[in-house]
Amino acid sequence: MTDNNTKKTFHSIDPEQLPKHFDTQAAEQRLEADWEAKGIHHYDPSRGRDETFVVDTPPPTVSGSLHVGHIFSYTHTDVVVRQQRMRGKNIFYPLGWDDNGLPTERRVQNFFNVRVDVKVPYEPNLELVESSSADAKKPPRILSRPNFIDACHRVTSEDEKVFKALWRRIGLSVDWNQEYATIDHKSRTLAQLSFLDLLDKGHVCSVTAPTMWDVDFQTAVAQAEVEDRNQVGAFHDLQFAVEGSDETFTIATTRPELLAACVGVTAHPDDARFKPLFGKRAITPLFRVPVPIFPSELADPEKGTGILMVCTFGDQTDVTWWREQKLKLRQIIGRNGRLLPVTFNGVTSNEGWESLDPERAQKFYDGLVGKNVNQAKTAVVEMLRQVEGAAREGLGAPLLAEPKKIERPVKFFEKGDRPLEFISTRQWFVRLIDKKQDLLDYGARIDWHPTHMGSRFRNWTENLQLDWCISRQRYFGVQFPVWYRLDAEGNPLHDEPIFATKQMLPVDPTVDVAPGFTADQRDVPGGFTAETDVFDTWFTSSLTPQIASGWLLDPVRHASLFPADIRPQSHEIIRTWAFYTIAKSMLHEAKIPWAHVLISGWILDPDRKKMSKSKGNVVTPLHLIEAHGADAVRYWAAGARLGADTAFKEDVFKVGKRLVTKLYNAGKYVLSQSAEVHPITNELDRAFIDRLRALVSTATKSFEDFEFAPALDATERFFWSSFTDTYLELVKARARGEAGGDEADRGSAVAALRLGLNVLLRLFAPVLPFITDEVWRWAFADETGKASIHQAAWPTIEELSAIELPSNEGSFDLAEKAWFTINKKKSELGASVGRPLTKLVLAMNPATAKVFAKIQTEIVTATRTHSFESIERESIEAGEFEIDEIEVEPKEKKEG
């Protein structure tokens, strides 16, 4: 096909050999497999840190449902990564799976209809079958913890396959050699090492204290996992008596069920109404328990009745008062959220359940034992409504008015269904409250994209109230490497924990034996027992940079991969994932974990609500890829700026698909032009390349700030408007040799077209990896020696610098203007762009005419004008054209 006998010609393709339409599905699978086979996504450990670009990829929760939101944010990262790769960076782009934690437990419980009891013995070779909907009503099968964990592994490994298939389908250029899971051997080892390191450094402690507790999951939770939900409640006005007087006062409470847990009464110190009461004792209704009345700045005179009861514990403020006033502990809510049995004693007792009338108190309280909070509330209110003389003989019923409905925020575990309770339990904490300023400083050293997301971090850190509770009373997670000595009665000595040595890790204290003990000493008096708590999942996932680098397990590798370059994530987990990762990195190594944080927005449904499984508005991604192709879906994702929430509009996928088609066709056309190899010398061609230089500069600059969306926008606009609609149309005839120009002009046109396509393909490659590589391989792979576009270099101004600048920088604009002016006229005349003109007289300013002379041939040729004349006229503005005369060639009559 090509004639190499005398002169070199461009390697052109035969368009007839290509399918009419681009088969996205087939090409995607073929190309992705080829990338994998070539290993072009692999990290090269031999290259230095400054040549390496390290990504701290979010490990997706595999037990969650896949939706377009996943594709959205992961595509953002991939676009950034692909551009960095083209810039010559050695890419470290791992992917982990977040499989431990509550979502997995919940999924596994439902999947097999099972529950856990730590007392059940392990059954080797246990067979589990997926439960049917009919099984859901059957009582769940009770498993040992190890069997349950096996089941978790089984389910998550299946889930991971589904995720991985989708990631490959969408073309994520992840190095699959770097795959990990947050529950795997290495992650467990590093999480436990992290714990021991924090312990060595004195940042970890174990204390018994009131902690936020979810009564359904029956675990402690951290402040970061708590959210406020507005709930309707009611103020109950209750009459309290004052000890040793006839006085009474009224408190307002939304939690009358906690009356038995009342340990004090407080009002604002300046509140004249209650000043005389301070220092006296109040008598609670029903239970007749005397409690101190004390002043507190925290009490708001405007709220309720201005005086309130302090319980153990209704909320965080109760905890504060309890601590400050050294009040008694009357814990009536148990870990399962039901009221615990207690025994009331006389006032001389000091066990916390002193009543002026213990018998009567007991009678009331026994009616509440075992009830949940709501049931207890109903029961107590009924008693308060009916019982005369409840706080002191002679008083009426303590409920002074019908409860008044109010709506107020109530704390919930973000995954929970019932309000959190404060329950005094023993938990492990990482001390952070005393390090707020350091955390703020570290956060300020990180570049947040967009910048205002840094204020989310600041905001959260400044308002931090509690140390980080890292222990969870759950099963599928990383265990604490901790045991306790048992005393002679078999009680664990929590003040004397035994820690695993670093060499032992990872350990499962319920299986592995504490150092210095033998297996037969487990759970016997004088022996040892395991800490059964597991880490907060964030305790492990806040180590993702270290898990990927190997950290203490591989210090050399760690040094070359830590800190990372970017941390992509979404904004709702700034207070958890980002915050804890910064905290860990600071505490372990006094370093920031990454230079940049890239925040992706949310996907909103057309009603602008966040897409989430619970709202039932989730769009699954697979059908979108099948319908529009992976590139089109990526195009949609890459169109959103960092941090901006984006409405899900299926229209955008169609636009993306159209762009892919256009690239296919334009590539087919450009590469099918054959001509002798020639330098780019023609004025218009040089003017076009000059425009291209500006585009390369703009796109590159955007990518420096990881702003792929403006880069894509500029590239797309240029491709569509300047390249295909203008330049390509203007040089078509010349490239085909129809213009009657010489071979140099023709070669110049083909060379410029090919260079334009080549550069544009590379500018699109990070966003549209499939179609760009497809077209690349038709000719440019051989030409450049880069088999895949993803091995080619990102375009630079320098590589275009060999092409001479146009003699006038306005040449391209002028050609464009003339082209549009003439086309507009043709359109008005009802003629197609392709219709030849028998005559055209174009008038312009003399200054314009000078520039126009250089490109006149291109315009005349492109508009197929037989007889052309240009006229100079001072009255016309520079850069404008007026059509003095135009004659459209009559339509040829169809033959036959």
Add this chain to the structure above:
RNA sequence: GGGCGGGUAGCUCAGUUGGUUAGAGCACUGGCCUUACAAGCCGGGGGUCACAGGUUCGAGACCUGUUCCGCCCACCA
């Protein structure tokens, strides 16, 4: 209550350090089968830039206030 972001065409959004007549895509609409592409091309209509002040020769952009929407946070009796 505190903090952050936003309000630009019917819809989704660009709009650089203030600078001609405010842009794109979609949608709507007229024309065109034109040798890469009808999954296309050439045209057209459509905006009091949330509101009110201010700074300036000049404001969509800067300042102040108001208002609406969204998000994050807050001790929730």
